[in-house]
Amino acid sequence: MQKSINIFSAILLDLFNLISKSSCASLFGEPDYPEELLK
Amino acid sequence: MINTLSNLISKYLLKNNTSLTKTDLLKIQYTLQVILGDIIKFIIIFLIFLALNQVPLFLLSFIILISIRPLGGGAHCKTFISCLIVSILYFIIIMLFSNFFPRLNNNFYIAFFAISFIITLAYAPCPNEKRPINNKATLKILSLISLTIWGILFCKLSNIQICNCIFASILFQIAQITIVNTKGVVSNAKIYKHFFSHTS
Numbered sequence: 001m002q003k004s005i006n007i008f009s010a011i012l013l014d015l016f017n018l019i020s021k022s023s024c025a026s027l028f029g030e031p032d033y034p035e036e037l038l039k
Numbered sequence: 040m041i042n043t044l045s046n047l048i049s050k051y052l053l054k055n056n057t058s059l060t061k062t063d064l065l066k067i068q069y070t071l072q073v074i075l076g077d078i079i080k081f082i083i084i085f086l087i088f089l090a091l092n093q094v095p096l097f098l099l100s101f102i103i104l105i106s107i108r109p110l111g112g113g114a115h116c117k118t119f120i121s122c123l124i125v126s127i128l129y130f131i132i133i134m135l136f137s138n139f140f141p142r143l144n145n146n147f148y149i150a151f152f153a154i155s156f157i158i159t160l161a162y163a164p165c166p167n168e169k170r171p172i173n174n175k176a177t178l179k180i181l182s183l184i185s186l187t188i189w190g191i192l193f194c195k196l197s198n199i200q201i202c203n204c205i206f207a208s209i210l211f212q213i214a215q216i217t218i219v220n221t222k223g224v225v226s227n228a229k230i231y232k233h234f235f236s237h238t239s
Binding site: 021 | 041042052055056058059061062063065066067068069070071072073074076108109110111112113115163164165167169170171172173174177178
C-alpha cells in the first residue's frame with residue numbers, strides 16, 4: 001500500500017511537470033495556479 | 040466538488056507519504072484539479088455525443104484539440120461551469136460544421152493552412168495569464184509540427200467530414216491565438232468580459 005502511494009505521488013508530480021510545460025493545462029478552463037508556486 | 044476531492048486525495052497522500060513537502064502538496068492538488076476537471080468534462084461531453092450518435096466525430100475533434108491546444112494555448116474560462124458550456128458548444132459547432140459544410144476550392148484550403156502556419160509561427164504559444172510559460176520556443180516548434188501533420192492529413196484524406204473537422208478545429212485554434220495575442224493579456228480580460236461573461 002505504501003509503495004502504491006509513493007508511486008501515485010510520484011506520477012502526479014511528474015504530471016505536474018508535464019502540465020507546467022504546456023501552454024494550456026486543460027481544455028477550455030484551467031484551475032488557478034497556486035500563488036506559492038509562482039514565487 | 041473537484042477542489043474538495045483534490046484536497047482530500049492530496050492530504051491523504053501527504054499523511055501517508057512523509058517525503059512530500061508543502062510545495063509537492065500544492066503541485067499534487069493542482070494536477071488533481073486539472074485531471075479530475077478534464078475527466079468530468081470528457082464524460083459529460085461524451086454522453087451528449089453518445090445521445091447524438093456522433094461519438095466518432097467527437098473523438099476525432101477531441102484528438103485534434105488535445106494535439107494543438109496544450110501546445111498553442113488559447114482562451115480560458117473563469118469557472119468550471121463556463122468552461123464546460125464553452126467546451127460543449129465548441130464540440131457541437133465542430134460537429135455541425137463537419138456534417139453540413141461543403142467542400143471548398145483547394146486553393147482556399149492551401150491559403151488557409153499557409154496563413155495558419157504564419158500565425159502559429161508568429162504568435163504561438165498564447166500567453167497564459169494564470170502562470171508563466173518558460174519553454175515558448177519548444178511549444179512553438181511543436182505547434183508547427185502538429186499543424187503540419189494535420190495539414191498533411193487534411194490533404195491526404197478524402198472524407199469530407201474528417202476534413203471539415205480538421206479545418207474547423209484549426210480555424211478555432213488560429214482564431215483564439217490571433218485574438219488573444221493581438222489584444223494582449225490585459226485586453227484579454229476585456230474580451231472575456233464582453234464575450235464570455237463567466238470567463239477570465
